[in-house]
Amino acid sequence: MSRNIANLTLSKSLPKAVDVVVVGLVTINKDETAAVGVTADLDKAYAAAYGRSVMAMAKAVGASPAADNVTTLPALKDTRVLVVGLEDADVTPERLRRATGNALRTVIGMEGAAGWQVAVSLEASDPELVQATAEGALLGAYRFEKLSETQDAAPVAGITVITGATTTVQKDALAAAAATSTAVCQARDWTNTPPNLLYPATFAEAAKAHLRDARVTVEILDEKALEKAGYGGILAVGGGSARAPRLVRLSYAPRGATRHLALVGKGITFDSGGLDIKPAGQMAGMKCDMSGAAAVIAAIRAIADLGLKVKVTAYAAMAENMPSGSSYRASDVLTMFDGQTVENFNTDAEGRLVMADAIGRAAQDSPDLIVDVATLTGACMVALGMRTAGLMTNGDVTTDRLLDAAEAADEDFWELPITEHTRTLIKSSVADMRSGSGQRWGGAVVAGAFLERFVPEGIEWAHLDIAGPAESEEAYGYVPKGAPAWGSGR
Incomplete structure (x- = not known):
């Protein structure tokens, strides 16, 4: 058995070739909303294509800062944009982990997803937040490889975490996320494998x-x-x-x-x-x-x-x-x-x-x-x-x-x-x-x-x-249907 984990990278800017961009939406001043992670280039592209900013488009299609909310915006040529709810602006590591998990689960369910490149832009610079963002993305992108004579390509081949700093501490956080997520996905694979194998x-x-x-x-x-x-x-x-x-x-x-x-x-x-x-x-x-x-x-x-x-x-x-x-x-x-x-x-x-x-x-x-x-x-x-x-x-x-x-x-x-x-x-x-x-x-x-x-x-x-959480009947956050790998540090 092998675990096909998406390649994980860190960047200060959006890659030129990307299939999906994930940005956020938060609540400020109790009842106002604000976009998180929307770059100037992304806003410019939306203005050119649709005559409005990403934030304006998000409001138009009913995007919400509520937890677990994922909204797909109209595409920019071959680039899809997802808006995830982060609740209030004081985000926690777990909130980021769950939001990115929800986003990547949405991505792997999209028609035509095969070897896609995904950029997650949620303004995470603190090492703990960088690690949480990366973990949520990797775990949300998990899919047990179907046992078949023909194998489909993994829906997501690469994930880039967009951050304001790429110093040693952020790189170490990314490496920690890769190690823990790889372990969790391997435990999921073993647990999902049929008992005759x-x-x-x-x-x-x-x-x-x-x-x-x-x-x-x-x-x-x-x-x-x-x-x-x-x-x-x-x-x-x-x-x-x-x-x-x-x-x-x-x-x-x-x-x-x-x-x-x-x-x-x-x-x-x-x-x-x-x-x-x-x-x-x-x-x-x-x-x-x-x-x-x-x-x-x-x-x-x-x-x-x-x-x-x-x-x-x-x-x-x-x-x-x-x-x-x-x-x-x-x-x-x-x-x-x-x-x-x-x-x-x-x-x-x-x-x-x-x-x-x-x-x-x-x-x-x-x-x-x-x-x-x-x-x-x-x-x-x-x-x-x-x-x-x-x-x-x-x-x-x-x-x-x-x-x-x-x-x-x-x-x-x-x-x-x-x-x-x-x-x-x-x-x-x-x-x-x-x-x-x-x-x-x-x-x-x-x-x-x-x-x-x-x-x-x-x-x-x-x-x-762990008798209860060892198997999930439904997917949520970065937890898939099947084996969450409880106890392995998920």
Whole structure:
């Protein structure tokens, strides 16, 4: 699989050859509107072609500064002009990101869009605003490449961000946008790939290929290595499938790093529910059950590309949960990687088992913080909906750190509590613990309480349940229909 990201450049002026120009509209003085990013040359061209300025034309066709508003103006020969709503003049990075995302989603939906050059002129000069503009454009231009014997050209080949300054700080901001957006789009690609093409072995090899030219070491444990090392959870979940499980370990260790972050991602490439099989209507979206693994693999590549001074070890636990004569069962007792035993309560609660093994292995690296990312429970979707993910941690400092990071990435998370009562619900009379409570209530926090048992004392830990936002039924802002790649820094 390859990711066809548009070429990204920075310029103080509009390119001579451009297919689409994106400008903005803001509210000033409460009820007045003003154009943003309209160059003198663009105004002159509109005056020559239509006898009025861009602003006058925008008013004539009903353009609005409201959020999510995108208006197409009459074209100038072969150049199309889009006006996006930026609300008030005090724009924020996220407002720019969403506006440019909306604009580029409009562009890729235009008839004849193929290899187009797009200029985004929204007067962004502050590095943070330059980065946000570029990220919104790149992510909005994303399209999963259709699986066909004939491949259409990408709708957008190049994006130029027009800025008042092109110094080192703006160029660095553009490079950061390219790194993070490329990572997000790769995670989207993996998550959107059908499960007959992306299964544990091919996913592991795709991760290895993706990191081949990065400063990241890759280790892939196959079923024999997993059995030898005692990964009872991963082996149980993957045991019912003809496609054997994998555990991918990735390491980035820059010179001078003083902190160590461990990332753990759930990589269930397809979840049928196992012997506790899902209803047919709930199975179609289960190719997205590996989006946590996609997020951590993509994230470590972006971290390495950006040269961040933090040691990162990532684990992607990959398995296919299928029913067969070799499937694990409800009431089986499993011996996990760290030696603890688990009474399994439901084969459709497979994610916590592979995650527990991977968290136990990550703990052996003695990181300062473990962050696990998983489409773990339908209960979290019931509690928080489809655009908000659940957060559980073992400390207030960790909670604050993760919520700050989520805000910077514009990902909505809500903290859920793991109470002492919740911890009692996973007691077992035949093993060290049970993998679930057997009750309908509080399923997301019960799963969190289970994972917490595999985090040694003294290590900070955060659990991200991204079951709701991992797949979007509609496109909005810079989020496409399908996989948004939640948790990868989108």
